Amino acid sequence: MGQHGYNQGDLGWSELTTTSAADAISFYGSLVGWEKKGEPAPGYHVFGRGEEMLGGITQPQEGCGGPPRWMPYTTVEDLDATLQKAEGLGAKTILPPMPLPEDSGRIAIIQDPQGVMTGLAQYNRKAC
Incomplete structure (x- = not known):
């Protein structure tokens, strides 16, 4: 993440919960140029652009249903x-x-x- 996102009240990190991280990375990579930056924990994929990390992609946790969704994080x-x-x-x-x-x-x-x-x-x- 760059400097934006680190100040009080900034929308910084965003997290996508979806059934296929690979499909999401492919879609957003083609759409806006995001790329996979790593997998710091099993099943948690960090995406970003250039040197900047922007968010993560994960699968729904067992017992936590619901549709795929984005979760913004406010600093x-x-x-x-x-x-x-x-x-x-x-x-x-x-x-x-x-x-x-x-x-x-x-x-x-x-x-x-x-x-x-x-x-x-x-x-x-x-x-x-």
């Missing part, structure tokens, strides 16, 4: 404080904070008061 500076604020505004925490690979940050998923699920991400910034 926050303090995940714990943002979750507390979201809950105070009527949201529910669906996935409590969990670490990202290589100590790159933490994510959580909330359901807003209208029932829409979205992700929150706090990234650990590393000096170059």
Whole structure:
């Protein structure tokens, strides 16, 4: 991911849950030039453009049905404080904070008061 996506309130990482990661990579590669950048965990494919990583593609988890879908992640500076604020505004925490690979940050998923699920991400910034 480039500089965009790392600031408070940016829509950064996006995650696609679908039944065929290979088909999705082929489709979006042909459509907008995304390419597979790696597979940091079994079944989780990172896609991007050039040096930039933009998101991930995964299959539905066992017992978690529903149609294929995109999940955007909004960047926050303090995940714990943002979750507390979201809950105070009527949201529910669906996935409590969990670490990202290589100590790159933490994510959580909330359901807003209208029932829409979205992700929150706090990234650990590393000096170059």
